[in-house]
Amino acid sequence: xxxxxxxxxxxxxxxxxxxxxxxxxxxxxxxxxxxxxxxxxxxxxxxxxxxxxxxxxxxxxxxxxxxxxxxxxxxxxxxxxxxxxxxxxxxxxxxxxxxxxxxxxxxxxxxxxxxxxxxxxxxxxxxxxxxxxxxxxxxxxxxxxxxxxxxxxxxxxxxxx
Numbered sequence: 001x002x003x004x005x006x007x008x009x010x011x012x013x014x015x016x017x018x019x020x021x022x023x024x025x026x027x028x029x030x031x032x033x034x035x036x037x038x039x040x041x042x043x044x045x046x047x048x049x050x051x052x053x054x055x056x057x058x059x060x061x062x063x064x065x066x067x068x069x070x071x072x073x074x075x076x077x078x079x080x081x082x083x084x085x086x087x088x089x090x091x092x093x094x095x096x097x098x099x100x101x102x103x104x105x106x107x108x109x110x111x112x113x114x115x116x117x118x119x120x121x122x123x124x125x126x127x128x129x130x131x132x133x134x135x136x137x138x139x140x141x142x143x144x145x146x147x148x149x150x151x152x153x154x155x156x157x158x159x160x161x
Contacts, residue, residue, distance in 0.1 A: 008099075008100060011099045011100070040077075041058075041059055041060050042153060043138075043152065043153075044079065044081060045058070045079065045080045045081035045136065045154045046058075046060075046077050046078065046079050046080070046081075047059060047060055047061075047077075047078050047080055047114060047116075048060050048061050048075035048076065048077065048078055049075065049076055049077075049078035050064040050066065050069060050071055050074055050075060051071070051074045051075065051076055052064065052069055052071040052074050053066050053068070053069040053071070054113075055069060055113055056078045056080070056110070056112065056113045056114040057078075057114055058078075058080050058114055058115075058116045059116075060075075061075060062075065078114075080110060080114060080116065080136070081136055081138075081154065082136075083110045083111055083112060083114070083136070084110070084111050084133060084134070084135055084159075085108040085109055085110040085111060085133070085134050085135075085136075085156070086108070086109050086111075086131050086132065086133055086134065087106055087107075087108060087109075087128065087129065087130055087131060087132045087134060087156070087158070088106065088107040088108060088109045088115060088130070089106050089107050089130065090104060090105065090106025090107075090120070090128050090130070091104070091105065091106060092104045092125040092128070093105070102125050103119070104119070104120040104123070104125045104128060105117065105118060105119045105120060106118070106120065106128075106156075108134055108156050118136075118154060118155055118156040119141070119155045119156070120134075120155060120156050120157070120158065121137055121139050121155040121156070121157050122137065122157045122158075123157065123158045123160075127158070127160075128158060132158050132159075133158070133159045134156040134157060134158050134159060135156075135157055135159055136154050136155070136156060136157070137154070137155050137156075137157040138152060138153070138154060138155075139152065139153070139154075139155045140152055141153040141155075
């Protein structure tokens, strides 16, 4: 999916000023200690899988989220970055700060189990549907210009047939 207009290209490249509303004036803070501590979870999209019942979860958990299990400290690492999923629920928010409104995000049910809340990328908000298949894409989440840092993370990208 292309950008659709030259104005969007200029806005994404910061070659033209872009008004993102009063909510966009909040300073984005990069916590380098959290990024360092949670590197595998954030950048690797690694969650956990219960050794007792096999329930996967993201983010990392110490207690199994399966109400029939509830095992404590019985988790092993589980990679979600290569898993496909389906849209469980979503919204497109015109009030959230975005240089390409609306900001679209929702919850994804992964094949094999697990659910995560993610932003959507590379899609037309009018085509997003519950049950639509998605794959994960590693993208820029935000730019912290004061600290010259770019925050990356995982986003859900609808698979168009």
